[in-house]
Amino acid sequence: xxxxxxxxxxxxxxxxxxxxxxxxxxxxxxxxxxxxxxxxxxxxxxxxxxxxxxxxxxxxxxxxxxxxxxxxxxxxxxxxxxxxxxxxxxxxxxxxxxxxxxxxxxxxxxxxxxxxxxxxxxxxxxxxxxxxxxxxxxxxxxxxxxxxxxxxxxxxxxxxxxxxxxxxxxxxxxxxxxxxxxxxxxxxxxxxxxxxxxxxxxxxxxx
Amino acid sequence: xxxxxxxxxxxxxxxxxxxxxxxxxxxxxxxxxxxxxxxxxxxxxxxxxxxxxxxxxxxxxxxxxxxxxxxxxxxxxxxxxxxxxxxxxxxxxxxxxxxxxxxxxxxxxxxxxxxxxxxxxxxxxxxxxxxxxxxxxxxxxxxxxxxxxxxxxxxxxxxxxxxxxxxxxxxxxxxxxxxxxxxxxxxxxxxxxxxxxxxxxxxxxxxxxxxxxxx
Ligand SMILES: [Zn+2]
Numbered sequence: 535x536x537x538x539x540x541x542x543x544x545x546x547x548x549x550x551x552x553x554x555x556x557x558x559x560x561x562x563x564x565x566x567x568x569x570x571x572x573x574x575x576x577x578x579x580x581x582x583x584x585x586x587x588x589x590x591x592x593x594x595x596x597x598x599x600x601x602x603x604x605x606x607x608x609x610x611x612x613x614x615x616x617x618x619x620x621x622x623x624x625x626x627x628x629x630x631x632x633x634x635x636x637x638x639x640x641x642x643x644x645x646x647x648x649x650x651x652x653x654x655x656x657x658x659x660x661x662x663x664x665x666x667x668x669x670x671x672x673x674x675x676x677x678x679x680x681x682x683x684x685x686x687x688x689x690x691x692x693x694x695x696x697x698x699x700x701x702x703x704x705x706x707x708x709x710x711x712x713x714x715x716x717x718x719x720x721x722x723x724x725x726x727x728x729x730x731x732x733x734x735x736x737x738x739x740x741x
Numbered sequence: 742x743x744x745x746x747x748x749x750x751x752x753x754x755x756x757x758x759x760x761x762x763x764x765x766x767x768x769x770x771x772x773x774x775x776x777x778x779x780x781x782x783x784x785x786x787x788x789x790x791x792x793x794x795x796x797x798x799x800x801x802x803x804x805x806x807x808x809x810x811x812x813x814x815x816x817x818x819x820x821x822x823x824x825x826x827x828x829x830x831x832x833x834x835x836x837x838x839x840x841x842x843x844x845x846x847x848x849x850x851x852x853x854x855x856x857x858x859x860x861x862x863x864x865x866x867x868x869x870x871x872x873x874x875x876x877x878x879x880x881x882x883x884x885x886x887x888x889x890x891x892x893x894x895x896x897x898x899x900x901x902x903x904x905x906x907x908x909x910x911x912x913x914x915x916x917x918x919x920x921x922x923x924x925x926x927x928x929x930x931x932x933x934x935x936x937x938x939x940x941x942x943x944x945x946x947x948x949x950x951x952x953x954x955x956x
Contacts, residue, residue, distance in 0.1 A: 558940070559933055566932065567913035599889055600909055606886025607791040610799055616786055619804050623782055623811045627775050708848065 552578060552585050557592045565596075755781060755827035763818055778818075782811050785828060788910065789835055795890060795905050796839035806842055810835035826916070833920045836902055843898075885948045892942040900935035903928050 552560065552575070560579070563572040579585045753761075758781055765774035789810065793803040814821075814831050821830050893901055893909075902921055906912040907928075914925050914932075921928070943949045 555937065555940075558936055562908060562932055562936055563929075565911070566907040566917070566928075567915070568929075571929075596908075599885065602882045602886035603889045603893075603909060604791065604886075606883055606890060607794045608787070609883065610794060611787055611790050615804070616790070619786065619790070619807060620779070620782060622804075623808050624775065624779060626808065626812045627778065627815055 550578070551582065552588075554588070554592075557585070557589050558596075560589070561592050561596055752780075755784065756823060756825070759818065759821055759827050760823055762815075763821070766818065775815075778815055781827065785831060786811075789831070792832070792835060792905065792910065793839055795893060795909070796836075796843055796901075798890070798894065802842050806838045807835070810838045813838070826919075829912075829916050829919045832906070832912075832916075836906075836920060840898065840902075881948070888943065888946055888948050889939075892939055895942060896935050896938060899923065900931045900938065903931040904935040904939070907932060 556575070557579075560572055560575050564576075579589045758777055762774050762777045762781070765771075765777065786807070789807045790803065793806045797803040797806060810831065814834050817834075821827065893904060896904065899921070903917055903923075906917045906920060907914060912920070914928050917923070917928050918925050923931070
């Protein structure tokens with residue numbers, strides 16, 4: 535079995551030691567149980583004091599990091615959390631409903647942010663009414679009190695275009711994403727370009 | 742009752758328990774099936790929650806992804822083949838459940854923006870860690886763990902899955918291949934890329950002591 539970059543393991547002619555990166559990769563291979571692939575590279579480490587010492591260092595560092603990250607996750611997993619989770623799973627199995635039961639509130643759930651702007655609604659305000667899939671239309675989406683993502687402001691579109699609201703916001707976003715990837719509709723492109731990416735917005739310094 | 746997320750030494754293996762659950766289900770003995778399946782849940786719950794936390798960070802979604810995966814595994818247990826690893830089979834379901842949620846977050850993040858939150862972390866990613874006072878060393882280790890989790894969360898999807906399962910949770914490349922459906926050589930490529938990227942992401946982080954000295 536070939537490695538992706540076999541030459542990098544031993545460096546160039548006259549530079550027989552393994553690079554830091556190679557030592558890290560060697561450790562990762564061993565960790566993944568790939569002893570056969572690692573064997574010929576491990577041979578050098580076993581016969582070279584300098585690389586053996588560096589490899590020990592890599593191994594200790596990686597083990598410490600692994601302990602830290604696992605401990606960091608485990609610290610959040612209290613016995614009470616596991617018990618609650620277990621109870622919910624068992625209740626769902628009894629009901630066999632397949633429905634996601636709300637998780638008990640003592641676990642943090644991000645609060646809905648008060649001002650969520652629905653860019654689709656904004657686009658609708660700009661007069662874009664977009665056909666989705668099999669004749670499905672999406673237009674201005676009325677604000678719903680039950681909806682966590684509220685439109686940014688009043689949206690009114692004259693002309694009375696028919697509007698069918700998808701079942702959920704999630705469903706709507708799935709459909710828009712799917713339509714964007716397959717559609718050449720210029721309105722979609724326009725909408726996409728008009729929609730600021732969160733990343734772009736974040737890149738702008740706060741005033 | 743022993744704590745969840747642990748297994749009893751000498752207890753029947755996962756595969757035997759799963760097979761017994763299947764036969765109870767086939768015989769219409771729902772209560773017995775559930776009780777036995779509860780044993781599997783307890784064995785794998787902690788690790789499953791850890792994996793979900795790596796993908797979804799601290800959130801109710803992490804618990805929901807774990808719930809979904811266990812329920813889905815139960816309702817699809819007939820597809821589980823005797824002789825295979827329950828853990829690997831289950832992890833595949835779990836990882837897909839997490840990735841679905843990560844993708845949904847991505848869609849929301851792409852289309853939604855919190856107007857009062859520019860320049861801050863996404864509210865969806867906001868981590869609620871109780872900042873209890875701990876000894877300094879412990880706090881530093883926790884900090885390192887957090888930073889590494891953050892860096893892993895920034896890896897592309899496949900690199901993240903490979904590095905989490907093989908390097909953090911100790912799965913073999915073969916098991917990662919079963920979970921992801923990727924070839925072993927491809928997994929190695931993702932693994933090496935992930936390591937390189939992690940080194941870059943953490944290079945300037947003093948918590949990792951690898952920051953190059955600058956003049
Ligand atoms: Zn050497």
